[in-house]
Amino acid sequence: MDPLEPLRVTRHAGGDDLLTAGLGEAGLRAATPPAFADPLAPTPAELRRRAIWSNWRGIADLAPGGGYGEFYGGFGAVSGTEYQTLATLPGARQPHRVLVQVPDGFDREARCLVVAASSGSRGIYGAIALAGAWGLPRGCAVVYTDKGAGTDYVDLATGQGPGIDGTLAGGDARAFAPTGAAAAGVAVKHAHSQDNPEADWGRHVRQAADIALQVLDRAFPAQAPHTPASVRTIAVGVSNGGGAVLRAAEEEGAWLDGVVAISPNVWPGDGGRPLYDYVTEAALLMPCALAAPAFADAPYAREEGAVTAASVARCASLAGRGTLSGADLHAQAAQAHARLRATGWSDAAIAAGALSSAFDLWRSVAATYASAYARAPAGAMPCGFRFDMTPPASTAADATRAAWWADASGIPPGAGVGLVEAPPPQGGDPALPGLLCLRALWTGDDPAAAAVRHGVAATRAALPRADLPVILVHGSDDGLIPEAFAGGAYARWAQANGRPLSYWRVDHAQHFDAFLGVPALGARYVPLMPYAYRALDAMWAHLSAGAALPGNAHLTPLPRGSIGGAPPPLTAEALRLPR
Template sequence: MTRTSIACLSGLLGLAAAACAPVPVAPELPVASEAPRVTAHRAGDDLLTAGLGADGLRAAIPPAFADPAAPTAGELRRRAIWANWRGIADLAPGGGYGEVYGRLDPVPGREYHAYAHIPGARQPHRVLVQVPDAFDRDARCVVVAASSGSRGIYGAIALAGAWGLPRGCAVAYTDKGAGTGYVDLATGQGAGLDGRPATGAAREFRVDAAADRGVAVKHAHSQDNPEADWGLHVKQAATFALEALDRAFPDAPPHRFGNVRVIAVGVSNGGGAVLRAAEDGEGWLDGVVAISPNVHPGEGGRPLYDYATEAALLMPCALAAEDFDALPMARPQGAVPPAWRARCASLHAAGLLEATTPAAQAREAHARLRAAGWSDAALEAGALSVAFDLWRSIVATYASAYARTPAGGMPCGYAFRAEGDDPAQRAAWWADASGIPPGAGVALAEAHAGDGADPHVPGLLCLRRLWTGDGAQAEALRAGVAATRAGPPRPGLPVIVVHGLDDGLIPEAFSGGPYAARARAAGRDLRYWRVHHAQHFDAFLGLPALAARYVPLMPYAYHALDRMAAHLDGAPLPEDAEIEPVPRRPGETLAVEGLRLPE
């Protein structure tokens, strides 16, 4: 479609306009009401690494601020890029980045920042376009991406930026209505467009600062259910990219859908967002690559809130079963963590487990999860999420988002609170936070925490009842989840989906697998790669025990983008693939042969 459209555009500029079919044009989708913030990044401050290079990104200590209480916009940007690279990619020595796959060469260019507005939404979402100085004017391309998880605007730089910028493509990002513009409701301080502390109308998150004394987090408290609009967020970022390119190159023919190649790519929540964008029938997208997508496929799959609340309750107990005795992540001190045993007892006391002994209770919880569709490989990798208490953070945040509750009215008595009163910590939220507390000096508080060894069970039971029970808030939450259900891609749109079979956060059996099956049943042009020995978090593979067990997914993401670009130039799409890589042995360096990338 894109190559044909470019040919037609050439005709329109010459004498052959009558022979050309109409170029698909997206309907008007307003992006920003004000001029974007434009910054140049060259000479020690590039687009891809903010001048840090490989060594700076690998440093264990974040880039410092000259004045911790008043960081500059440049300092915050550099630190945000450092944090987002380290949150997504495996940069550890021996992991293969920069040698087996990926590039970290400096990419000079300009950035265009703005707030975009979904019609009817309360809150804006951030959009960012990076335009390299080496943008290829003869083969104009845009890579559009949504941040993984609930990360800020640089949350896809390790995937979309690292693949697109060195190839001369502009890269467009959206935080898809989440991000790190936290607001301290006691002071009204949030983050402005440049990341620096701001108050009032200058803040990214337009929340009533008198509503509560805690911390407002946009994903949880926007009252927009942003996940329902992920596809529109991606489309607006792509639209903004065309506007930015017109500004960057005013002497060039206008940049429009149809004469600029647009490839959408994302991982995790970002992968779900680009699949939602793929549904759009307007023809503005040329190809889509989704990695480990958090997508609600309907029949055959399960929405995140369903299986995450189930995991938050049952998985600690299930991992205490003897089946996991040889799993280092499940026996961090050589034995079952006491808190996991306590969870078994709490579940029995709540009537959720019938067994009366700890060992039998663990086996029962394990059997319950297996019957619900969890594989042992997913449960083993899920031990990471249990160890870091991710499930509780995720379900509390998503419950508030789906039910559209404000900061002072989160379901089940949860709230986010600042830890201490450190102005320097608040000033760094925009750069340091992940978009879902706890972290960066913000804690998850529980009004109904219980006593004893397992205080979190009352809140988790309440969150689970919002999915299984009755009441106005439960109905509102389920309606919010229903609004996130994905449809098939646009007919004729090429799509590649890659999912790790050991994914313990977004299990393949609940998301990528059923989505691919439904899309192909609808006759869509989708290819699906299932990767054995791959879990959700490449960033954890710097730990030797995990590096010996799992391979990174990022090489497959870059390879899928290579294959998509080749397809758009005329090569056939790759075939479906069941990939059996060989994890590296302790002390070894990742080798390309062991990845067994599809031909």
């Protein structure tokens, strides 16, 4: 059997290019997504265009004055061909999506390949704003993997989910076929594949790179074979994608030439903390800690200058059950703040974490990852959680379902799918019982907790290959994947073991460039993407021209501040980019 089957091959030029799907700068910067002619039956081309719009805007700061397309990045149209397949790792239940973009200007002499893993749990275009925008204009092929997550949701009531072209399908035509306990609601691949995909992130990246070489043989048979010895390969990723490329760096053999990891979700072999530990801790304590005076000016920590009702309720709940002993809100917030500091959280990370608390992101991430670590099917998620349509049945829901592949982020809530608890939460702090259950899966000693901890243990990183150059970039203010727990800890560990790793720590950079269009965030924080582009440039210079790897750097850019409530335009000089 052909290892590339099924293989979907599509041509993209003119008004439907590889990088922007014909949207160009104006279309990508537009605040509303490209429309469908028929919302109940969007075409594959319409879904692709909208997926590219969604993923650009989910990762890059495209707001006016943010600098994208001015002194870093670009929107130039690139014509070429896409090859998309569903690949399955040996022993896995479910496939991951792999998509190869081969530009018409592929450099057949100085052959190059960028292999990228989607950020977060995003779909197959989840790295296009960095890997595609950097690699395609340089004549490199770019291969993407959704690393076993992505937007292949399945409505368990109808049996419908996206097929390889993104349109709704049933049965074997779906890209994700959930197994195990049947249930109402929605199956999400990251949570319900029963594969614990995070444990295999590195293998996903390597398999994607192998597939890309086979695709290049098909695209350019006269220049075949395309091998690791004849194709220079750089792996790059952001957030979960950054963790994936660092896990790929462990893979044996000289198949990979360099790695660039940005704000990686990675648990180093020595030091650091696993995601599930600090996410469940933050979910419980951070809403209360944000009521402390230290966070009075943190965006989303206050409502009209006052402590949020959620903070007041969480402090009272934790005091009521004896977790905190303070007699009033001030004392309770101070104690919650001190507990987070004692486990390694910086004030900068807590302040940026207010965004995740305000949008209930901690709970969504914890529920999704608990299910993945436990290898639970959709009908048996831990702690009584499930995902379901909101609302479950209507014409609007039909249109939402049809757009899942393009619109979803890979972790609900969003795209018409919500996180549901059974029994329904009640009271002034309704999320607390579920969060306590999720935290107990890390701290407890029952079989359910043991299963989750076993799944987490499988995600711990090993050292990168001894001769593999790595550039790692992390923001000091990251409130979702704190630098001290992930990128910084990994860099210290790798360097202590003699690995050729350069580490850039960037002050005033948090996790979400895409939110910097919000004036309060844009005034306080700088984007991380300019440093990602500079790191790719430095890696390319090292591999192609023999330039020395850049050294470690603690970068101190100047935040934009605000003038009359709006941040002034960002400048390259203010970012103090490495040379």
